[in-house]
Amino acid sequence: MDSWNIWSFLTIILIIFDNNRQSFSIGNNEVQGLSSSKSWTSNDQTILRHVQIVFRHGDRTPVWVEPPEPYYEKHKYWPQGFGQLTKQGKAKAYRLGQLLRKYYSDYLGWRFSVQEVFIRSSALDRCIETAQLIMAGAYPPNSSLARWNISSTSEPLAKLWQPTPIESFIPADEDTLLRINKPCPEADEIKERLLDSRRNRRLLQRYRPLLDQLERILSDHLHTIEQVSNVHENMNIMHENGYYWYKWEPESGNRSEELSKWTQESEEEIRRQLRLFEVAKYRSMFDDDFIKQVRAGELLHRIGDIFKSRRSVMEPASDSDRDYRLHLYSTHDTKLAALLQTLNVWNQELVPYLGTLMFELHQSRENSSQYYVQLWYLNETADLLEAQELRPHRLDIPGCDQEEFDEQNLMCPLDEFLFLIQPFSPPQDWKHSCGIHSELTAMISVNILLLIVNLTMMFFLLMGIMYVCSCINSRSGYERLR
Structure with a gap:
């Protein structure tokens, strides 16, 4: 054996040894820090073949605050900028990545590969950063191949983090896969009618005294569901960061006398009442098949097409999708709400930060030609930092003849899933369908x-x-x- 072959052999041995050592170390950490993970053993009746995960970005600052709304002073209260991740949002996103890694550890393995994992993000900063943090938590550099510490200056970071590619779409407002902002006059007209429903007008009338009070504080009109919903969204974010309106002292000018009458208890009750308007907004804005088609159709059918490509290499969604084991999509609450309502599995609750939908494709062990879809929803994310494992809820898709493998394991046949989403195929001619x-x-x-x-x-x-x-x-x- 010549010297080159000897060195090659020794290098391979060292890599294998290093990987085994790292796996053992990670395993010990898992035992100490986390409880058992989800696994697919030889006793299972199905084999997990593909996973697609859609998640909302982490906790953020308000998208916009302007005077006289309390805490509008960006330099003082929101120095990271409007619409950006908070420290809490960053830490929770990283933790979600760790827990997803643990949840799917038997399926994914520990080494990151661009040939197995695909990440797509909305072009907004908070979504891209969330995707980066989740990948950092899910794929630490656990082997010498993954580490890039070739100099002393890079060594500390290289042991903890490795870069992963994230695809995005520019311009952001043209992204129909992960956003709902692309202009569509036909859909927008329908949405306005839905938001102005009799039920929503009654809600506005019922809380008119409260809205009149808020109008005096904000010096603005609150005549629509969306306007009130935006007030709730900002107030909710401020409370999460410890900023209560009744405590606010403006840097210049006088605050509204109305706020001096508030207490923490009364303000929390006001926030609870305003929450009804945000729920009403989401309940209304996707309550139409055409809106579901243009706002959820592309992502839903991409998920379906990729699952079809796993079933047969003869019908890949695209050449680049054929070998992936995991697809990740970093998006917004509006996109998850559109998906949930299109599949008719929405629970009338707002999508939380880092709310996560997990679409799984399973293959029957008994009949290899049979494939099934299972849908999980993680909608309890407030305590992610303290969580030891993920506890998502299984969502049974209405209209699908679920097959029962055991008491806890109901799955939707892939063909039925594809049939159910077919009516929501995205428009072939966007401009014509949208009246542009x-x-x-x-x-x-x-x-x-x-x-x-x-x-x-x-x-x-x-x-x-x-x-x-x-x-x-x-x-x-x-x-x-x-």
């Missing part, structure tokens, strides 16, 4: 309108000329009587 006319079409329409106006004017002008001429001719046919 192209610039060329608009220009042609304007020109046609101008042509019609000009022809009409010419017609009336011609008629006027003919009338004048006829009058002159008729007058010239008579003689004055003497």
Whole structure:
């Protein structure tokens, strides 16, 4: 054996030894710090074949606060900027990554590979950072291959973190996979009608005295469900950060006299009442099949197409999707709410920070041609930092003839899942379906309108000329009587 082969052999031995040592070390840490993980043993009746996870970003600051709303002073209360992750949000996202790793440890293995894991994020900072933190928690550099400490300056970080690629979409407002902001006049018109329903108008009327009080504090009108919902969202974030309105002392000017009458108990009761408006907003804004189609259809069908590609290599969702074992999607509460309502599994509760949907594809051991979908929802995330394991809730999809493998294991056949989501296929022609006319079409329409106006004017002008001429001719046919 020549010297090159000897060194290659020794290198392989060292790598294997290092991986085994790391696995043993991680295993010991698991025993000390965490309880048992979810596993798929040889006794199970199905084999886990693919996982797709959709999660909301971590805790954030308000998207926008302007005077005279309390705590509008960004430099003092929100120095990280509006719409950015808080320290709590970052820590919880990292912990969620650790717990997801533990939950799927038997399926994923410990080494990160770009050929097995795909991460897609909404283009907003808070979503990208959440994806980074979850990956850092789920995939620590646990082998010499993963560590990049080739210098003393990088060694501390290289032992704790490894970079992972995250795909995003620019411009953000054109992203129909992970956002619901792409302009669609038809959907927006339907949404406005839904938000202005009789039920929502009654809710506004019922709490009009409270809303009048808030209008005096905010110097703004609160006439719609969305306006009140935004007030609740900001107040909720402020309370999470220890900022109560009744304690606020503005840097300049005087605060509203209304706030001096509040106490912590009364303010928490006000927040509880305002929460009804945010629930009403989410209940209403996706209560239409066309809205579900344009706001949830693309992501839902991507999930379905990828599951189909796992069943048969002859029908991959795309060449790049064929070999992945895990897809991660970092998104917003609105997208998760759209998915939950489209699948008819929403529990009338707001999607919390780091709320997570886990779509699993299972293959039957008894009949290898049979595949099943199982859906899990993690919607209790407030105590993630103290959690020792994930405890998601299984969601049974209505309309699906669930197959029971045991008392705790109901699954939806893949073909039935695909059939149920088929009506919500995303539009093939977005502009046509949404009632958007192209610039060329608009220009042609304007020109046609101008042509019609000009022809009409010419017609009336011609008629006027003919009338004048006829009058002159008729007058010239008579003689004055003497």
